[in-house]
Every structure is written in C-alpha cells, then in structure tokens.
Amino acid sequence: MLENYFPILVLAIVAIVLAIVLMTLSRILGPFRPNATKLNPYESGMDPVGEARDRYSISFYLVAMEFIVFDLEVVFIYPWAVRYLDLGFGTFIAMMIFIIMLFVGLLYTLKKGTLDWELNNYRG
Amino acid sequence: MDYLGDIQAFLPGVITALAGLIVIVIESLKKDSSATFWVTVLSLVAALFFSIQSLGTGLDTAFSGMLVHGGAVAFGNVIIVVATLFCVFISEDYLKGINHYYGETYALILFATTGMMCLAGSNDLITLFIGLETMSICLYVMAGLIKDEKSGAEAALKYFLLGAFSTGFLLYGMALIYGATGTTNISAIGAAASTDLLFLAGAALLLVGFLFKVSAVPFHMWTPDVYQGTPTTLTAYFATASKAATFVALIMVLSRALPVMEGLNWQMVFSVIAILTMVFGNIIALVQDNLKRMLAYSSIAHAGYALVGLAAGTPEGYSAVLFYMFAYTIMNIGAFGVIAYYERNKGMDFSEVQNLAGLGFKKPVMGIALSIFLFSLAGIPPLVGFAGKYYVFAAAINAEMVTLAVIGVLASAASVYYYLRVMVYLYFREEHKPVELFNPTLLYKGTIIILAILTLYYGIEPILPASGLMELLNSYGNLGAVTNVLIP
Numbered sequence: 317m318l319e320n321y322f323p324i325l326v327l328a329i330v331a332i333v334l335a336i337v338l339m340t341l342s343r344i345l346g347p348f349r350p351n352a353t354k355l356n357p358y359e360s361g362m363d364p365v366g367e368a369r370d371r372y373s374i375s376f377y378l379v380a381m382e383f384i385v386f387d388l389e390v391v392f393i394y395p396w397a398v399r400y401l402d403l404g405f406g407t408f409i410a411m412m413i414f415i416i417m418l419f420v421g422l423l424y425t426l427k428k429g430t431l432d433w434e435l436n437n438y439r440g
Numbered sequence: 441m442d443y444l445g446d447i448q449a450f451l452p453g454v455i456t457a458l459a460g461l462i463v464i465v466i467e468s469l470k471k472d473s474s475a476t477f478w479v480t481v482l483s484l485v486a487a488l489f490f491s492i493q494s495l496g497t498g499l500d501t502a503f504s505g506m507l508v509h510g511g512a513v514a515f516g517n518v519i520i521v522v523a524t525l526f527c528v529f530i531s532e533d534y535l536k537g538i539n540h541y542y543g544e545t546y547a548l549i550l551f552a553t554t555g556m557m558c559l560a561g562s563n564d565l566i567t568l569f570i571g572l573e574t575m576s577i578c579l580y581v582m583a584g585l586i587k588d589e590k591s592g593a594e595a596a597l598k599y600f601l602l603g604a605f606s607t608g609f610l611l612y613g614m615a616l617i618y619g620a621t622g623t624t625n626i627s628a629i630g631a632a633a634s635t636d637l638l639f640l641a642g643a644a645l646l647l648v649g650f651l652f653k654v655s656a657v658p659f660h661m662w663t664p665d666v667y668q669g670t671p672t673t674l675t676a677y678f679a680t681a682s683k684a685a686t687f688v689a690l691i692m693v694l695s696r697a698l699p700v701m702e703g704l705n706w707q708m709v710f711s712v713i714a715i716l717t718m719v720f721g722n723i724i725a726l727v728q729d730n731l732k733r734m735l736a737y738s739s740i741a742h743a744g745y746a747l748v749g750l751a752a753g754t755p756e757g758y759s760a761v762l763f764y765m766f767a768y769t770i771m772n773i774g775a776f777g778v779i780a781y782y783e784r785n786k787g788m789d790f791s792e793v794q795n796l797a798g799l800g801f802k803k804p805v806m807g808i809a810l811s812i813f814l815f816s817l818a819g820i821p822p823l824v825g826f827a828g829k830y831y832v833f834a835a836a837i838n839a840e841m842v843t844l845a846v847i848g849v850l851a852s853a854a855s856v857y858y859y860l861r862v863m864v865y866l867y868f869r870e871e872h873k874p875v876e877l878f879n880p881t882l883l884y885k886g887t888i889i890i891l892a893i894l895t896l897y898y899g900i901e902p903i904l905p906a907s908g909l910m911e912l913l914n915s916y917g918n919l920g921a922v923t924n925v926l927i928p
Contacts, residue, residue: 423464423468424467
C-alpha cells in the first residue's frame with residue numbers, strides 16, 4: 317500500500333532539490349543588488365502587507381475570469397485530444413459545442429470591455 | 441452512443457440552453473435589444489411544446505444513464521417551463537418599470553431553467569449536482585439585480601453564502617453515499633442502500649441540501665430576505681420554478697435511491713419537518729406587514745404541505761406532490777404578478793399591505809385577480825389550491841398519517857387570516873392617500889387573467905369524471921415500480 321506513494325516521494329525530493337539548486341545557482345552566477353521593492357514577496361503588483369480594507373482594481377477579477385475560460389478549455393481538451401481516436405467523431409461535435417459555449421462567454425466579456433484597461437470605458 | 445436520441449430526450453433543456461447562448465450573443469453585440477425577449481419567449485414556447493409532447497411517455501434513461509426523461513420528469517418540465525414563461529411575460533414590463541431591465545436577465549433565466557430541467561431529470565448524483573448548481577448560481581445573480589439598494593445586495597449575499605453552504609452539505613452527503621454504495625447512479629444506490637452509518641449520514645446530509653432549496657423549516661432563514669430583495673417578478677420565478685424542480689428531484693431521489701427499510705425511516709423525518717414547516721411558516725406569516733415577506737413565509741408553509749405528500753411516501757403521495765407544485769406555480773406567480781403591478785414604479789417599500797388600502801375598486805381586474813389567487817393560496821374551493829391540498833392530505837390519511845393531515849388542515853385554517861387581511865385592505869379600507877396606478881401592458885394583464893382562469897379551471901378539472909390530469913399524474917406516481925428497469 318505505502319509503496320504506491322514512493323514515486324510521489326521521489327517527485328517531492330526532486331522538486332525540493334531542484335528549487336534549492338536553481339536558487340543557489342542564480343545567487344552565485346547572477347548580479348545581486350537588493351532594494352526594498354525587489355525583496356518584497358511577489359503579489360501581482362499589490363502591497364503584500366497592509367490594511368484589510370484596501371481598494372484594488374476590479375480588473376484583477378475580470379482578467380481572472382478570462383483566464384478561467386481558457387483554463388477550463390485546456391483542462392477539458394487535453395484528455396479528450398489524447399483519447400480522440402478511441403472516442404470517435406461524436407465527441408468532436410460535443411467538444412465543438414463546448415468551445416462555442418466558452419467562445420460566447422469570451423465574446424460577452426470582451427464586448428463588455430473587460431480587457432479595456434481604462435475602467436472609465438467599462439460598458440457594463 | 442446514440443447522440444440524437446440523447447438530445448431528443450433532453451430537448452426542452454437543449455432548446456433553452458441554446459436560446460440562452462443566443463441571448464448572450466445578441467446582448468453583447470447590441471445592448472438592450474428587444475430581440476432578447478422574443479428569443480426567450482420563442483424558445484420557451486418550443487420547450488413547452490416538446491415537454492407537453494413527452495407527457496404520458498414512460499420513464500426512460502438517456503446520456504448513458506445520467507438523465508431520466510418522460511413520466512414524472514416530463515410533468516416536472518412542463519411545470520418549470522410554464523412557470524418560466526409566465527414569469528418572463530410579467531418581467532418584461534416590470535423590470536422596465538423599475539429601471540432594472542437588462543438583457544442578461546433573460547440569459548440567466550434560460551440557463552437557470554436548463555439547470556432546473558437537468559435537476560428534475562437527474563439519474564445520477566453528478567447530474568443532480570450540476571443541475572442544482574446551474575440553477576442556483578443563476579438565481580444568486582438574479583437576487584442581486586437591484587444592486588444599488590441595500591435590500592438587493594442583502595438578498596444576493598445572503599442567498600449566495602447560505603446557498604453555497606447548503607451545497608457543501610449536499611456534496612458531502614453525496615461523497616458519503618458514494619463511499620457507502622460505490623456508485624453515483626441513483627437507481628443503483630437504491631439497490632445498494634443499507635442501514636450502514638455511512639449511508640445514513642450521507643442520506644441525511646443530501647436531504648439537508650434539498651430541504652434548504654425548498655426552504656423547509658429549520659433551513660428557511662434565507663427565504664424572506666431573499667424574496668424581499670429580489671425584483672418581484674423574479675421572486676415569483678424563485679418561489680415556483682426552482683421549488684418545483686427541487687421537489688421533482690426530491691421525489692425521484694426518495695422513491696428510487698432511499699427505499700424505506702428497517703432503520704431507514706425517512707418518512708418519519710419528513711413528517712416532523714412537514715409539521716414544523718407548516719406551523720412555523722403560517723404562524724410567522726400572520727404578523728407580516730410586507731406582502732413579499734408574507735408570501736415568502738406563505739411559500740415556506742406551502743413547501744410544508746408538499747412535504748406532507750412526500751412523507752406519505754406512497755405513489756398517491758408523489759402524484760399529489762406533483763399536482764401541488766403545479767397548483768402552487770400558477771396561483772403564486774399570479775399573486776406575485778399582481779403585487780408587482782401595484783408596486784411598479786414606486787420602489788420596494790410599496791409592498792406594505794397598508795399601501796393597498798382601497799386599491800381593489802380602482803383597478804377591478806387586478807383586484808379580483810389578486811383575490812382569486814389569495815383565496816386559492818388559502819385553499820378555498822373551488823380553486824386549484826384547494827384541490828392541491830385535498831390530494832396531499834388525502835394521501836397522508838391513506839398512508840395512515842392522520843395526525844399529520846390534521847395538523848396540516850389546522851395550519852391551513854390559520855393561514856386564511858393573513859390572506860384575507862390583504863383583501864380587507866383592498867376592499868374595506870379607504871384610500872388614505874391617492875395612489876396613481878399604471879395601465880398594465882396587454883401582455884401583463886393577459887398573463888394575470890390567464891393565470892386567474894387557470895387557477896379556477898384546475899380547481900374544478902380534477903373532480904370532473906373525465907379528468908385527464910389526475911389520471912396522468914396517477915400513472916406517474918408509481919415510480920418504485922420502474923426502479924429495477926432503470927438499473928443498467
């Protein structure tokens with residue numbers, strides 16, 4: 317039973333070792349000129365520490381929504397594409413229906429101006 | 441795989457989903473086009489046509505046993521589509537009147553309707569969950585349509601948080617049931633049902649999720665606030681279509697996945713919850729001044745009456761619940777429709793009962809229609825509400841649950857007070873300040889009149905010697921008999 321988890325253990329060890337090796341290499345080989353901004357943890361451009369009631373741009377959510385559209389597409393299409401020859405032509409039509417549905421969602425958000433970075437232009 | 445056969449089996453849902461996509465495309469290319477309304481209406485009429493066509497066919501599976509169609513499910517689809525159609529008819533005028541007309545609302549309604557049909561026809565825990573979520577997520581958005589008012593935001597947030605929480609219960613119950621039986625197919629679960637603690641806990645959590653959606657006591661807390669903050673015509677949609685879909689799904693799950701056996705007596709559970717729901721719903725409704733809150737508590741009480749039919753657990757009880765959901769749908773949409781008419785253009789605060797003083801004579805058609813709907817909700821013959829209550833209580837008595845039926849009748853008698861109170865204000869009080877009433881559009885007025893006629897007609901139809909409806913419903917009631925056929 318437990319030996320089934322052995323590959324996962326190996327993967328974890330490799331990941332940890334690789335992370336340490338890469339970070340050490342970049343520290344040794346690359347130039348290191350730290351300042352306060354560079355040392356901050358990366359939080360997509362936001363201050364990682366601050367008041368809980370902070371205002372931030374709604375665009376983050378809109379872009380995240382666009383991301384979900386493509387993300388779902390990938391998650392669904394990969395397994396289908398790998399097994400396509402066994403599944404047959406019917407699944408091709410089913411997948412096209414799925415993609416059209418996602419496309420309609422994408423069209424709607426684009427037309428409403430989600431990728432318009434000037435929020436004043438939001439046509440919602 | 442037989443794709444065309446599958447699509448044909450779920451044709452009403454396919455049509456509404458497709459129409460939802462078309463509405464979104466229209467809305468994104470051309471804002472506030474009247475085409476969205478007509479696409480919605482046409483698709484719903486087509487869906488209604490195909491649902492009615494499949495009435496009278498036997499239960500059968502589709503999509504590799506993921507969905508069932510025909511039988512009670514076909515009748516459920518008819519209720520859902522009828523409710524949606526009437527709500528769309530009255531929403532067009534009302535939403536424009538309160539300045540919250542968005543084309544997206546129709547897309548949400550169509551997707552929610554698809555979800556409801558998927559929920560009602562689910563034969564697998566997975567499709568059940570997908571249907572329920574498709575429905576609920578659309579409803580959460582619609583609850584917050586009036587987003588610039590506090591009550592609208594409250595409704596949406598409350599509904600979303602509590603709804604998501606109850607979905608968690610439902611999903612956890614499904615996981616436990618899967619753990620206990622090793623299958624997600626509802627008929628197969630019925631065959632593998634046991635009194636194992638794992639299975640019992642799973643079934644209990646599953647039922648909690650369902651009872652939340654039908655707002656049974658003690659899972660009813662969200663109902664009044666959500667119903668009050670939602671635009672009134674959409675409240676009608678929440679109260680009827682989503683409830684009908686959940687009840688049909690509940691019938692399908694109870695009759696096929698949870699057989700009554702020693703140590704698994706969910707009939708007792710349902711009796712207790714039915715009593716609580718009827719008594720609490722009616723007693724709290726007595727003191728409500730806001731009409732929408734009153735109808736919310738009344739809808740809790742009506743869920744209680746329907747639960748009586750489920751508690752009976754007999755084929756007769758199931759067909760009584762199906763009839764009850766149909767009756768409740770037509771009379772409740774009518775009642776919400778007239779209230780929406782009175783409060784249109786006057787803001788959400790206008791739905792206080794005192795504001796209706798003397799309005800009954802001003803617009804006689806609307807006043808009479810509201811009286812018919814309220815009499816029907818109170819269960820006074822010869823209206824459809826009476827026939828519905830008669831069948832559920834008769835089913836309970838035939839299943840030797842006399843106490844349950846007696847409590848139901850007493851609770852129903854108490855409810856007459858708050859329904860008649862509205863009529864007292866409508867007809868026996870002086871108008872204390874002049875209220876300007878709008879002339880409703882022909883579509884709006886016609887919808888209300890048709891609903892009133894249906895309320896009257898289906899109150900008489902079941903007692904006619906050649907009643908097609910009850911015969912049809914009785915043929916659906918025997919769901920247990922098809923259980924063995926459905927296991928693949």
